[in-house]
Amino acid sequence: MEHLEHFRQEVRDWLEENCPPSMRTPLVPEEEVWGGRNAEYVNPESKLWLERMGNKGWTAPNLPKEYGGGGLDRDQTKVLHQELYRIKARPALNSFGIWMLAPCIIEFGSEEQKREHLPKIIKGEIRWCQGYSEPGSGSDLASLSTKAEDMGDHYLVNGQKVWTSYADKADWIFALVRTGPKEPKHNGISFLLIDMATEGVSTKPITLISGKSPFCETFFDNVKAPKENLVGVENSGWTIAKKLLQHERNFISNFGLAGGGTGSGADVVNIAKKYLGEANGQIANQAHRENITLHKMKEHAFGLTLQRSGDEGAKASAASSMFKYYGTEHNKDRYELMIAAMGNKGLGWTNEGFSDDEQAITKAWLRTKANSIEGGTSEVQLNVISRRVLDLPN
Amino acid sequence: MKLILTEEQQFLKDTAQSFARDKTPVTHFREMRDSENSQCWDQSVWKEMVELGWSGILVPEKFGGSEFGMAGISVIMQELGKTLTPSPILSTSVLGVSAINMLGSDEQKENYLPKIVAGELTTALAIDEGNHHDPFAIEATAVLDGDEWVLNGKKVFVVDGASADTVLLVARTSGKSGESNGISVFAANNDSPGLNITKIATADSRNYANIEMSDLKLDQNALLGEQDLAGETLERILDLGRIAISAEMLGNTEEAFEVTVNYLKERKQFGVQIGSFQALQHRAAKMFCEIELTKSAVIAAMHAADENSNELERLASLAKFQAGETLHLVSNEAIQMHGGIGVTDEYDIGFYLKRARVAEQIFGTSEFHQARYADISGF
Numbered sequence: 001m002e003h004l005e006h007f008r009q010e011v012r013d014w015l016e017e018n019c020p021p022s023m024r025t026p027l028v029p030e031e032e033v034w035g036g037r038n039a040e041y042v043n044p045e046s047k048l049w050l051e052r053m054g055n056k057g058w059t060a061p062n063l064p065k066e067y068g069g070g071g072l073d074r075d076q077t078k079v080l081h082q083e084l085y086r087i088k089a090r091p092a093l094n095s096f097g098i099w100m101l102a103p104c105i106i107e108f109g110s111e112e113q114k115r116e117h118l119p120k121i122i123k124g125e126i127r128w129c130q131g132y133s134e135p136g137s138g139s140d141l142a143s144l145s146t147k148a149e150d151m152g153d154h155y156l157v158n159g160q161k162v163w164t165s166y167a168d169k170a171d172w173i174f175a176l177v178r179t180g181p182k183e184p185k186h187n188g189i190s191f192l193l194i195d196m197a198t199e200g201v202s203t204k205p206i207t208l209i210s211g212k213s214p215f216c217e218t219f220f221d222n223v224k225a226p227k228e229n230l231v232g233v234e235n236s237g238w239t240i241a242k243k244l245l246q247h248e249r250n251f252i253s254n255f256g257l258a259g260g261g262t263g264s265g266a267d268v269v270n271i272a273k274k275y276l277g278e279a280n281g282q283i284a285n286q287a288h289r290e291n292i293t294l295h296k297m298k299e300h301a302f303g304l305t306l307q308r309s310g311d312e313g314a315k316a317s318a319a320s321s322m323f324k325y326y327g328t329e330h331n332k333d334r335y336e337l338m339i340a341a342m343g344n345k346g347l348g349w350t351n352e353g354f355s356d357d358e359q360a361i362t363k364a365w366l367r368t369k370a371n372s373i374e375g376g377t378s379e380v381q382l383n384v385i386s387r388r389v390l391d392l393p394n
Numbered sequence: 395m396k397l398i399l400t401e402e403q404q405f406l407k408d409t410a411q412s413f414a415r416d417k418t419p420v421t422h423f424r425e426m427r428d429s430e431n432s433q434c435w436d437q438s439v440w441k442e443m444v445e446l447g448w449s450g451i452l453v454p455e456k457f458g459g460s461e462f463g464m465a466g467i468s469v470i471m472q473e474l475g476k477t478l479t480p481s482p483i484l485s486t487s488v489l490g491v492s493a494i495n496m497l498g499s500d501e502q503k504e505n506y507l508p509k510i511v512a513g514e515l516t517t518a519l520a521i522d523e524g525n526h527h528d529p530f531a532i533e534a535t536a537v538l539d540g541d542e543w544v545l546n547g548k549k550v551f552v553v554d555g556a557s558a559d560t561v562l563l564v565a566r567t568s569g570k571s572g573e574s575n576g577i578s579v580f581a582a583n584n585d586s587p588g589l590n591i592t593k594i595a596t597a598d599s600r601n602y603a604n605i606e607m608s609d610l611k612l613d614q615n616a617l618l619g620e621q622d623l624a625g626e627t628l629e630r631i632l633d634l635g636r637i638a639i640s641a642e643m644l645g646n647t648e649e650a651f652e653v654t655v656n657y658l659k660e661r662k663q664f665g666v667q668i669g670s671f672q673a674l675q676h677r678a679a680k681m682f683c684e685i686e687l688t689k690s691a692v693i694a695a696m697h698a699a700d701e702n703s704n705e706l707e708r709l710a711s712l713a714k715f716q717a718g719e720t721l722h723l724v725s726n727e728a729i730q731m732h733g734g735i736g737v738t739d740e741y742d743i744g745f746y747l748k749r750a751r752v753a754e755q756i757f758g759t760s761e762f763h764q765a766r767y768a769d770i771s772g773f
């Protein structure tokens with residue numbers, strides 16, 4: 001305990017000295033930091049903040065120090081997060097590399113891959129995107145057909161990925177490719193790292209029902225990927241893919257809590273009071289008030305469940321399917337309640353007749369429809385719970 | 395507040411689990427139901443629970459209890475709920491003990507608590523007067539006449555009221571129905587003249603009574619705590635009762651769900667296990683999620699009670715709401731997924747449905763607690 005308090009003081013002193021003033025103010029979307037070769041910094045202090053945190057390894061506090069991570073244990077990581085939260089520090093770096101790829105490289109990668117990729121991920125020098133889904137392979141991901149042919153010193157990659165978030169801004173992609181076309185579908189998949197600057201890689205953005213989105217299609221046309229970029233053993237990529245999906249689900253499940261995930265951060269109770277009016281300090285319309293109360297009670301119980309899971313020290317597991325399912329369905333419900341409470345003000349598309357906040361909620365409502373599809377549909381999560389938690393037969 | 399059990403609480407839970415499995419499997423409840431035993435619980439079983447110290451979990455050490463707290467008694471009730479074990483633990487060890495301990499004078503505590511710990515006395519809290527739980531809608535009156543209290547009015551659906559040695563009567567000493575102020579609590583022996591206790595027969599085959607007070611005369615010592623001022627404390631006592639019964643309902647739910655999932659794996663139709671049908675799998679998976687949420691709400695509420703958290707009221711309502719909604723869902727689905735045998739008396743699963751609906755009513759339905767949660771939260 002004493003040792004922890006000593007560490008807390010160290011963190012506090014370091015943050016005091018190194019967290020620039022503007023990085024302690026609320027984040028504005030244009031100033032979000034994702035790093036990478038082509039990163040642009042609207043605010044120079046966000047670049048400085050990334051460099052300092054990255055050099056310290058605190059963008060990935062629990063990764064080993066020898067690969068550029070913070071080398072902190074569980075309790076120290078918690079202290080760091082508490083101290084960052086205390087001064088309302090902005091995240092120094094958003095990174096699919098840290099959230100999804102790094103844990104898999106640690107578990108499955110070679111020593112060379114760890115030394116090559118982890119420091120660059122942690123410092124935010126290389127930005128990664130995820131190449132999983134294909135036009136013909138959504139829920140049935142293992143049917144994917146992007147093929148990687150063994151050409152001796154390299155793989156020749158041909159095919160198409162879809163829903164690759166920020167592929168147009170990413171430097172590298174971690175992709176699932178078919179290396180064993182004759183093997184049963186789960187046994188012919190490999191996990192391959194590809195430099196997006198390689199000849200033959202191209203991307204095209206996707207417009208969603210909510211408007212502009214970070215999603216892209218990514219095309220591979222005779223792309224040469226060196227063999228040393230295969231993670232783990234050839235044809236055993238499905239194991240890595242599943243592990244990575246659990247990390248992704250854990251991340252997405254936080255959508256269920258107010259303010260988390262895709263959304264505008266607006267509170268449904270405040271919105272209801274504003275657009276339906278108040279009577280004696282209550283939401284004036286009883287039917288809306290009841291629906292919203294149900295929603296808030298479920299949210300409370302769900303938040304307690306996330307907390308309990310943390311207190312129990314549960315690792316990424318089948319329970320992540322429950323969080324993913326419940327959290328995303330709940331987030332969809334929140335926006336349905338929000339636009340319902342707003343009446344005709346919840347249906348704006350542009351600033352003709354609608355405030356920025358109103359439009360943001362309408363767009364966020366549409367965007368939430370993808371929450372229960374991306375990262376494995378709700379139906380797939382329910383399948384996982386049935387099979388792996390309840391052990392129901394196939 | 396960490397949402398896990400301490401070693402001590404886990405030990406109590408394990409002990410209760412073995413007890414319920416070995417001494418009071420569901421067949422024990424069935425025997426009770428089919429017997430002539432009008433108190434609906436078995437004296438020898440209760441004696442064994444008393445010997446394990448369960449009657450005194452909430453009693454201060456100086457009166458012979460263990461002070462293991464709401465978490466301690468809740469995990470026991472959860473395990474007893476799995477096998478539908480009938481006992482006076484809720485009415486006596488939670489409500490009776492809390493009321494006497496939180497409202498009573500030292501003399502009253504000295505008089506009642508050691509007897510409760512020893513299993514020599516059971517109690518019942520008589521509060522509701524109408525068809526729905528409404529703790530401040532008290533019309534029963536208590537008037538001081540010389541050196542005696544005179545009580546008049548009625549109480550309904552009193553848990554374990556048919557057998558309790560001492561009945562704790564909630565009556566109005568001032569103000570009007572609906573007000574928190576003006577409420578007082580009195581302790582009366584079950585054989586007091588003017589106290590008419592009538593057992594009622596409910597679908598869950600447990601112990602409830604309607605009570606009439608007609609010029610029931612009690613001496614001044616019968617008043618627990620201060621005149622007019624019991625309202626706020628009563629809410630807290632009820633919250634402890636709500637948390638305890640939520641834990642029991644969680645146990646009911648867990649068992650009904652487990653039995654049902656096992657049935658899905660055994661029962662074959664069309665040549666396959668019916669658990670292979672996605673129409674049933676997804677419903678089972680959704681129930682699993684709701685049960686996980688219920689576990690979290692119950693554990694948060696019982697710890698909040700032990701830590702005197704200012705979130706206690708909200709968490710007690712959340713727990714009772716979530717436990718009620720989930721048990722409602724699971725008890726219905728359990729019957730449907732069992733098909734024909736699910737609606738036979740020979741099979742146990744129907745007991746869970748009957749217990750569910752009654753437990754949902756006790757100390758406020760989901761609707762009651764939804765409204766209360768909204769008011770507390772300022773929605």
